[in-house]
Amino acid sequence: xxxxxxxxxxxxxxxRDEFIEWIKGLLAVPFVLxxxxxxxxxxxxxxxxxxxxxxxxxxxxxxxxxxxxxxxYSEIFxxxxxxxxxxxxxxxxxxxxxxxxxxxxxxxxxxxxxRFFTPLPLxxxxxxxxERRSISKRRLVSxxxxxxxxxxxxxxxxxxxxxxxxxxKSGSKLKLVTFDGDVTLxxxxxxxxxxxxxxxxxxxxxxxxxxxxxxxxxxYPGQSGGAKYHERLKGLIDAMDRPDCILTxxxxxxxxxxxxxxxxxxxxxxxxxxxxxxxxxxxxxxxMLSWDKNKITFIMETIGKHMIHLQKYYNLNESTTLxxxxxxxxxxPNEGRKILREHLEEIVLSCSNKLDEIxxxxxxxxxxxxxxxxxxxxxDKSLGVxxxxxxxxxxxxxxxxxxxxxxxxxxxxxxxxxFASLGANDFKARLSACTVWIASPRETVAIxxxxxxxxxxx
Numbered sequence: 001x002x003x004x005x006x007x008x009x010x011x012x013x014x015x016r017d018e019f020i021e022w023i024k025g026l027l028a029v030p031f032v033l034x035x036x037x038x039x040x041x042x043x044x045x046x047x048x049x050x051x052x053x054x055x056x057x058x059x060x061x062x063x064x065x066x067x068x069x070x071x072x073y074s075e076i077f078x079x080x081x082x083x084x085x086x087x088x089x090x091x092x093x094x095x096x097x098x099x100x101x102x103x104x105x106x107x108x109x110x111x112x113x114x115r116f117f118t119p120l121p122l123x124x125x126x127x128x129x130x131e132r133r134s135i136s137k138r139r140l141v142s143x144x145x146x147x148x149x150x151x152x153x154x155x156x157x158x159x160x161x162x163x164x165x166x167x168x169k170s171g172s173k174l175k176l177v178t179f180d181g182d183v184t185l186x187x188x189x190x191x192x193x194x195x196x197x198x199x200x201x202x203x204x205x206x207x208x209x210x211x212x213x214x215x216x217x218x219x220y221p222g223q224s225g226g227a228k229y230h231e232r233l234k235g236l237i238d239a240m241d242r243p244d245c246i247l248t249x250x251x252x253x254x255x256x257x258x259x260x261x262x263x264x265x266x267x268x269x270x271x272x273x274x275x276x277x278x279x280x281x282x283x284x285x286x287x288m289l290s291w292d293k294n295k296i297t298f299i300m301e302t303i304g305k306h307m308i309h310l311q312k313y314y315n316l317n318e319s320t321t322l323x324x325x326x327x328x329x330x331x332x333p334n335e336g337r338k339i340l341r342e343h344l345e346e347i348v349l350s351c352s353n354k355l356d357e358i359x360x361x362x363x364x365x366x367x368x369x370x371x372x373x374x375x376x377x378x379x380d381k382s383l384g385v386x387x388x389x390x391x392x393x394x395x396x397x398x399x400x401x402x403x404x405x406x407x408x409x410x411x412x413x414x415x416x417x418x419f420a421s422l423g424a425n426d427f428k429a430r431l432s433a434c435t436v437w438i439a440s441p442r443e444t445v446a447i448x449x450x451x452x453x454x455x456x457x458x
Contacts, residue, residue: 017419018112020148023080027143030072034065062137070127070136073143077122077151083109084120091115114430117410118159125155146439153436153447160413160434161454175407176392177205178258178385178433180416180426181216181232184444188371192235198441199239201448207246208455211254211392211407215384215414217368217375217425219260219328226266226275229257241273261366261425262288262379262387263327283391285383291363296327296378299358299365303376304329306354310347330375339372347374368418368425382431385414389432409433413451415444 087104094100107113129151130136135143164174182188185198192199205212220228230237239245240252249270257266257275265283266275281289304324311317311331319337323330331347333339351367351374366380389407412433416426419437429435438444 019110020145020152022110023148024143024145026076027073030069031142034068034072066137070130073136074123074126077126081120081122084116088116088119117434118156118163120152120155121158122151122155125151125158128154149437154450156434156436157447157451157454161451163410164455172408172411174210174411174413176211176213176388176412178213178215178388178412178414180418181214181218183371183417184415184438184441185214186441191232194235194238196235197445198448199235201445201452202236203239203245203247204452206251206254209251211256213256213258213388215258215381215429217261217370217377219263219325219377221264221326223277225259225264226277229259229266230274237274256388258384258388260327260379261377261381262384265391283387285387285390288379288383292361295361295363299360299363299378300329302358303351303354306351307331310350314343316343327378328375330373332373344369344374351376366425366428380428381425382428385412385429385432415447
């Protein structure tokens with residue numbers, strides 16, 4: 001049974017995705033109207049010679065109703081697909097003429113919906129996932145949040161693979177795939193080992209000539225930080241260093257790590273067989289270079305004082321530790337202790353409110369709930385992904401240097417597990433790339449299998 005806590009928690013606005021919830025509401029109507037099988041008729045003997053005949057009748061009815069539900073759901077996804085296409089057209093008009101400030105039908109219905117960088121073949125994706133998840137065959141459980149999340153993921157992968165295959169005509173293709181670390185590539189607090197299923201998929205992406213980067217909140221500055229990231233990704237690095245690895249030295253060096261959201265960049269070096277620290281002047285965006293270091297110090301000190309207050313106010317002094325870094329500050333549980341989920345939410349929301357009160361003067365700051373801790377970082381993942389898009393295409397040794405720079409948002413995919421509207425650090429990545437919202441490393445493997453299989457299909 002679902003607990004009252006989970007029900008109430010799911011209804012909190014900062015934990016919801018309004019676009020998914022809106023689609024879920026659309027699908028609830030055909031589920032209610034068309035998903036019922038006729039109840040057992042006590043007078044069945046008048047119409048059927050045996051119970052077996054009646055059961056065959058019910059099976060036939062189930063198939064008819066499943067087909068009807070699939071058709072109804074399919075119509076809804078086709079209509080939403082058209083609304084997405086229309087929204088992209090309206091956004092393009094507004095970009096060319098900001099004075100128009102037009103609003104699409106979809107944004108009137110779902111004001112919080114973000115930008116779409118590619119069309120979304122939602123009907124095709126629904127049919128793929130309906131085969132896997134039997135959505136239209138269910139009679140007692142309506143299409144869920146997770147059903148729709150997975151359909152959106154599949155639609156995004158289908159769109160990107162179509163662009164990849166048509167790049168000779170369009171001049172554009174998928175070039176950059178970025179990942180969150182914890183709960184996306186590996187379990188929370190763990191590291192990659194060579195027999196993890198995702199390792200072979202990452203090697204395959206690199207072999208296709210794609211840039212692959214981890215964009216993580218974990219921040220370790222300087223060359224010493226490279227050893228930390230090497231440890232977290234050791235399974236992948238070991239696989240790349242095997243004598244039978246299919247990757248060329250150039251392909252291996254297309255592996256990067258963006259640490260501290262957008263603060264520290266490392267690139268794998270085949271020469272030293274580990275990550276090399278990239279100086280900020282080589283990749284920082286102009287906006288980031290303009291940030292006042294004294295203002296950053298003020299923000300960190302202000303949030304640090306606020307965290308100390310919250311730590312004391314909620315009686316967390318003995319069970320937690322405050323961690324201060326160059327461009328981040330966080331509250332983590334002491335060994336053997338745990339921070340209540342309610343406290344994690346309270347702290348991250350309180351820190352977000354505090355940041356709103358501070359005049360940050362254009363400096364981007366990210367407050368997020370890491371699942372077991374809370375961190376506030378300078379910068380965010382939208383800047384991290386955008387910095388990669390500019391740095392990689394401007395790299396003199398880049399095979400893609402002849403193409404339009406920077407790498408486009410429609411040519412980038414970010415895969416992560418934290419896309420709630422507040423307190424989740426993958427959410428900002430939606431501003432800079434196409435995204436896929438997963439819930440576990442197992443789902444990451446599944447979505448990469450789809451991406452690779454669709455690319456390999458003739």
